Amino acid sequence: MGPFGLWQPFADAVKVFTKETIIPAGASRSLFLMAPMLTFILACLAWAVIPVNDGWAVANINVGILYLFAISSLGVYGIVIAGWASNSKYAFLGAMRSAAQMVSYEVSIGFVLVSIMLCVGSLNLNDIVKAQSHVWFCFPMLPMFVVFLISMLAETNRAPFDLPEGESELVAGFFVEYSAMSFALFYLGEYTNMIMMSALASVLFLGGWQAPLGLTFIPGIVWLFAKICVVMFFFFWVRATFPRYRYDQLMRLGWKVFLPLSLLWLVLTAFFLEFTGLLPAGPA
């Protein structure tokens, strides 16, 4: 539709709005309708603390990074509730797989966040960006950057970890019973989460709104947007390149590789900072 098919997304939006929402017989009605809303609302809530320029955030709170971690750990509820409320064994099994996956990778993301906090000495996202004025954290913390990027894919259920919905082998996993706008809300939530995770990766590792090479005449908000786009490109690049992981390999990678690696790196970072005297004093 339209030039280069640009009107297709709008046509799709109208389509999902006007379709009928089917609630399966025996489904838990209120929970069934609540789950997609919860997924989408949680994905949007997390944006409140992302700083787009020096101090420009909806809520520049002291514990911003903990808030983000808390919100992203709630994402699993939308999925579990959707799977259970559908009253279908396929949806339920899909929800179980998805929830186990998200819970597993959250642990290593948590340790990555802790090692970043250790370097900055603050839980405020704006302080984390400011701490990267000399060097972005993706260079000294390269192993953690890689762990974060891969865990990010698993956390948002994207390829090559898209087992919960795996469109070539399952029919949509946990949201198999959903239709119309409730179905669309899951996808909107998933894509919002992807952009959110890209923003988090840019804030934690790519210097957020900081301009590289002293190019400060371009405003910080443009830099952050550019960095988000680069990480989003990584998402699609990976999706087009790698085959899907098998479930046991996914669990092995999460628990036996990333968890020990991120723990080890955390201890190493703490030792390094302590012995070189670089440990930040942090806000009093």
Added chain:
Amino acid sequence: MITAIAFYVFSAILLGSAAMVVTSRNPVHSVLFLILAFFNAAALFLIAGAEFLAMILVIVYVGAVAVLFLFVVMMLDVDFVALREGFQRYAPVGATVGVVLFFELLSVLLGWQISDAAPGLRLSTMPTNISNTRAIGQVLYTNYILLFQLSGLILLVAMVGAIVLTHRDRHTARRQNITRQQERRVADTLQVLQIRNRAGVQELGIYRPKPMPQLIPAEAPARFDEAEVGHELGGDVQDHEAGEH
């Protein structure tokens, strides 16, 4: 003013959802109300100025503990008829325990004395020069480091104990050994044979060759499929019968 309204709203929802946790008929709904109660408790922490505790409450209880609760409750098939079966038989025992607990609580409450220093503590203002994240860190990791480490050790022992008690190693499970897979060479698995034309595989004795023990570890289900050998032969054997493969 707004803080007071927020406090009463969150407290009311907290009490309401806590009541629903125990009265709700569906166990899954109970857990969901429990999560709502956790949230409102976190909001109360925020109002009290303890933003670190609020976030940790959400991360630990809502993000981890309640997810496990929900998992267990959803997978359990709770049969309410069976649960109510022994109600009358156990009612006297339950009532006795309840009464004993009630009197214990009552004796504690009646003997409750408020220290003279308590009102003074309540009136002291929060120190403004130190964030509460830092204050908690100082108390936990500096003042009470030994107790903190001890409780960590107890939790570790409990965790190891739980795994030892419940873990069963099922030998039927087939696991992937990535190192071994990558060490496999073509010579270990593939046999290239030069055979006569129109000779059956059974006649040649290669229909299902015995696995060579020095090449294949004993636990591996060694299989030289007919198909594998057949592919090698495919080029040579022009007119093989369809039934052979």
